[in-house]
Amino acid sequence: MTDDAYLFLLDDPAVPLGVPPSVAGELSCMDTPAVRAWLDAQGVTTTSPALRILPPEQTAAIPEQAERLPVPLSEAELSRLRHHNAPEAVARLEEELLAYRDCTDGRDTLLRRALAAGIPLARIVELTGEEPAAVAASSG
Template sequence: MTDDAYLALLTGPGATLGVPPAAVGELAFMDTPAVRAWLDAQGVTPTSPELRLLPPEQTAALPEDAERLPVPLGDEELSRLRHETAPQDVARLEQELLAYRDCADGREALLARAVAAGVPPYRIAELTGEDLAAVEAVAG
């Protein structure tokens, strides 16, 4: 397996690998001279149906004769790509995990605000599903 994502031209059975780049949204590398030159050399546009973007974990499945170009992806771009290439049930779970992360980021601050406002620790634990000992530790 490689650490690089790849743009590839795929037809036939390999055409199900990856996703069209447009499915991932804005991608910084698409406007680079190297990518534009590669697309021109292949005679395709960024919206060509045979153009696919593959995450690093799928590149081993690329047919040997497929035209390909390694491309740099930022963390957010790679996350969006992996979300788009995940099976639908996994993609839904990933959305839930992201929502949980967003909620959990301010967890201790929210618990501390509730304690400071006078909400009893047992009630905070009841409302949040947090362990009472964890709430009491924040209430400290």
């Protein structure tokens, strides 16, 4: 696993892998000379349907033959990317976890639901600001 997200090109844009960079919001890496040069070399623009991005923990899913470029993302950019790349049900739970910061009603129930849905402990901690031990204790 790498610490960088990856921009990559899919041969078939209909394949549900990654998200178009524009979906993840403004990404500072898209304006760097390295990314612009890579896009030019590939003959694509930032709006190309074949251009996708994946967070570091999912880059192993990129097909071997796909053209790819590692790109660093800020924590905020990475959080947005993970949110938009998640399946819809998980994305809704993540939104609830983010809203959780403002309200503690149903805390343990929400944390148990998130864990049961397969959201990793570290991601729940990131979204809620809770201590890892508190999240783990809620599952019991």
